[in-house]
Amino acid sequence: ATRIVCIANQKGGVGKTTTAVNLAAGLAIEGVRTLLVDLDPQANATSGLGIDTKVPRRGAYHALLGMDEIHRLALPVPEVENLTILPAHPDLFGAEVELVDAIAREFRLKEALARAPSLPPIVIIDCPPSLGLLTINALTAAHSVLIPLQCEYYALEGISQLLTTVQLIRRRLNPSLSVEGVLLTMFDARNNLAHQVSDEARRHFGAEVFETVIPRNVRLSESPSFGRSIHHYDRASRGAAAYREVARALIVRHGLQ
Amino acid sequence: ATRIVCIANQKGGVGKTTTAVNLAAGLAIEGVRTLLVDLDPQANATSGLGIDTKVPRRGAYHALLGMDEIHRLALPVPEVENLTILPAHPDLFGAEVELVDAIAREFRLKEALARAPSLPPIVIIDCPPSLGLLTINALTAAHSVLIPLQCEYYALEGISQLLTTVQLIRRRLNPSLSVEGVLLTMFDARNNLAHQVSDEARRHFGAEVFETVIPRNVRLSESPSFGRSIHHYDRASRGAAAYREVARALIVRHGLQ
Numbered sequence: 350a351t352r353i354v355c356i357a358n359q360k361g362g363v364g365k366t367t368t369a370v371n372l373a374a375g376l377a378i379e380g381v382r383t384l385l386v387d388l389d390p391q392a393n394a395t396s397g398l399g400i401d402t403k404v405p406r407r408g409a410y411h412a413l414l415g416m417d418e419i420h421r422l423a424l425p426v427p428e429v430e431n432l433t434i435l436p437a438h439p440d441l442f443g444a445e446v447e448l449v450d451a452i453a454r455e456f457r458l459k460e461a462l463a464r465a466p467s468l469p470p471i472v473i474i475d476c477p478p479s480l481g482l483l484t485i486n487a488l489t490a491a492h493s494v495l496i497p498l499q500c501e502y503y504a505l506e507g508i509s510q511l512l513t514t515v516q517l518i519r520r521r522l523n524p525s526l527s528v529e530g531v532l533l534t535m536f537d538a539r540n541n542l543a544h545q546v547s548d549e550a551r552r553h554f555g556a557e558v559f560e561t562v563i564p565r566n567v568r569l570s571e572s573p574s575f576g577r578s579i580h581h582y583d584r585a586s587r588g589a590a591a592y593r594e595v596a597r598a599l600i601v602r603h604g605l606q
Numbered sequence: 607a608t609r610i611v612c613i614a615n616q617k618g619g620v621g622k623t624t625t626a627v628n629l630a631a632g633l634a635i636e637g638v639r640t641l642l643v644d645l646d647p648q649a650n651a652t653s654g655l656g657i658d659t660k661v662p663r664r665g666a667y668h669a670l671l672g673m674d675e676i677h678r679l680a681l682p683v684p685e686v687e688n689l690t691i692l693p694a695h696p697d698l699f700g701a702e703v704e705l706v707d708a709i710a711r712e713f714r715l716k717e718a719l720a721r722a723p724s725l726p727p728i729v730i731i732d733c734p735p736s737l738g739l740l741t742i743n744a745l746t747a748a749h750s751v752l753i754p755l756q757c758e759y760y761a762l763e764g765i766s767q768l769l770t771t772v773q774l775i776r777r778r779l780n781p782s783l784s785v786e787g788v789l790l791t792m793f794d795a796r797n798n799l800a801h802q803v804s805d806e807a808r809r810h811f812g813a814e815v816f817e818t819v820i821p822r823n824v825r826l827s828e829s830p831s832f833g834r835s836i837h838h839y840d841r842a843s844r845g846a847a848a849y850r851e852v853a854r855a856l857i858v859r860h861g862l863q
């Protein structure tokens with residue numbers, strides 16, 4: 350059976366895309382076939398892996414609106430064996446409004462994934478910074494949600510709103526939705542606030558906080574400008590090591606092969 | 607006449623709220639009466655200025671849906687003379703869906719501001735990280751849009767999408783919408799990428815880029831946890847000085863008193 354994990358947090362700029370891209374690529378490098386779904390109209394995960402988003406192409410929008418099927422739309426990611434991507438395109442900006450009056454509007458992604466003749470062992474979904482229909486589709490399709498938490502004040506404040514939404518989705522749309530974990534991101538050990546947020550998150554979430562903490566590491570913010578994951582841009586960096594650790598934790602936890 | 611400036615960028619975490627809060631407070635400290643409108647359901651601008659967002663209270667949602675008037679909803683900001691805020695509350699998460707079928711849904715904020723018996727010399731609007739109806743309402747109500755640009759790769763990529771939306775709004779909803787300027791944020795002089803993004807932005811936008819650059823400064827990320835603007839948390843910091851400079855530039859440019 351395929352494991353579907355969505356990377357969500359309505360707070361902007363907390364490391365959702367950086368986590369989706371580098372976790373998916375990390376899993377692929379460990380030999381686990383992975384599909385990355387880019388559900389953000391900004392299409393950062395798509396461009397961050399070297400796929401030109403200015404070229405009009407069919408992608409996530411067409412899968413959501415039922416105009417084409419995921420297995421025909423997914424693309425191989427350049428230089429990364431075992432990794433395919435359902436690319437995003439700015440046409441996704443219109444999908445939320447177009448879906449508002451559609452039948453079963455929250456289940457479009459779940460149904461599109463269910464129609465796929467075959468899926469790899471794991472699917473990772475990158476979400477936009479909002480709680481609109483795109484993120485709701487991801488939370489409804491997923492088995493679990495991985496929550497990147499930037500070690501800053503505003504990011505911690507937003508968590509309770511996200512958990513309220515997760516509970517609502519679990520009650521009304523997806524009873525099996527669980528929290529894969531809270532991943533601390535952009536952690537700068539020299540910064541007091543980061544330690545305060547990290548302590549507070551562990552007090553709140555206990556064991557749900559991943560042991561691995563993603564450090565603030567400039568190589569992570571450079572790699573998308575080369576269209577590569579951190580593992581192909583700078584394998585020896587602290588950012589690459591941290592995301593490999595998270596990938597390995599998921600492989601062990603879910604027995605991925 | 608009142609000048610209405612919205613702080614917008616659909617890319618998440620680029621410094622919209624930090625700019626809205628510290629620019630509004632900076633203007634107020636210079637003696638210019640200012641209204642800050644928090645149009646983000648995350649309500650970060652509201653909590654960043656020390657107003658409890660967990661307490662149910664009427665605010666921006668009620669103004670948008672025409673249930674109450676801005677002059678009754680706006681609150682004084684603790685310890686900051688000359689500054690009032692139209693607070694946000696998580697109920698704003700529902701406003702976008704509720705407005706979809708409403709008459710003149712894009713003009714709700716513009717009309718609410720027009721109904722106010724009196725407005726201060728300047729209104730600053732903080733927007734969520736999306737191009738949905740909340741941001742569209744802000745762009746339709748505003749005379750100009752100030753674009754915070756984080757000095758990172760993904761942030762620069764998103765600018766063309768934002769400018770496309772601004773042109774669309776100018777053509778269809780608000781012919782007088784101009785670009786107040788592009789403000790470089792979280793600039794870390796030690797980081798190559800920051801210089802590359804800054805050079806690229808100046809090549810693209812020329813004189814529209816503010817001369818003042820907001821440095822990456824940990825004091826800016828600490829101040830919201832104390833419910834204060836940077837000017838009241840650490841007046842001597844580089845972050846405070848930079849936002850005071852931007853405030854003064856706006857005062858001179860628009861003859862604010």
Ligand SMILES: Nc1ncnc2c1ncn2[C@@H]1O[C@H](COP(=O)(O)OP(=O)(O)OP(=O)(O)O)[C@@H](O)[C@H]1O
Nearest residue numbers: 361362363364365366367478535565566570618758
């Ligand atoms: N650990 C890290 N160290 C340094 N920079 C990072 C790190 N993680 C992410 N970044 C950078 O911070 C910025 C925000 O990260 P990212 O775009 O992944 O967040 P996001 O949550 O996906 O944003 P959005 O809400 O817009 O979708 C990006 O420019 C990214 O390159």
Ligand SMILES: Nc1ncnc2c1ncn2[C@@H]1O[C@H](COP(=O)(O)OP(=O)(O)OP(=O)(O)O)[C@@H](O)[C@H]1O
Nearest residue numbers: 361501618619620621622623624735792822823827
């Ligand atoms: N110049 C700066 N130096 C250091 N930290 C900063 C700076 N500007 C903003 N920050 C911090 O970076 C994070 C993102 O900033 P902020 O929340 O203002 O962005 P935003 O664009 O409003 O985010 P969102 O898209 O979620 O609304 C916050 O934790 C903030 O405290």
Ligand SMILES: [Mg+2]
Nearest residue numbers: 365366389393
């Ligand atoms: Mg993203």
Ligand SMILES: [Mg+2]
Nearest residue numbers: 622623646650
């Ligand atoms: Mg904000």
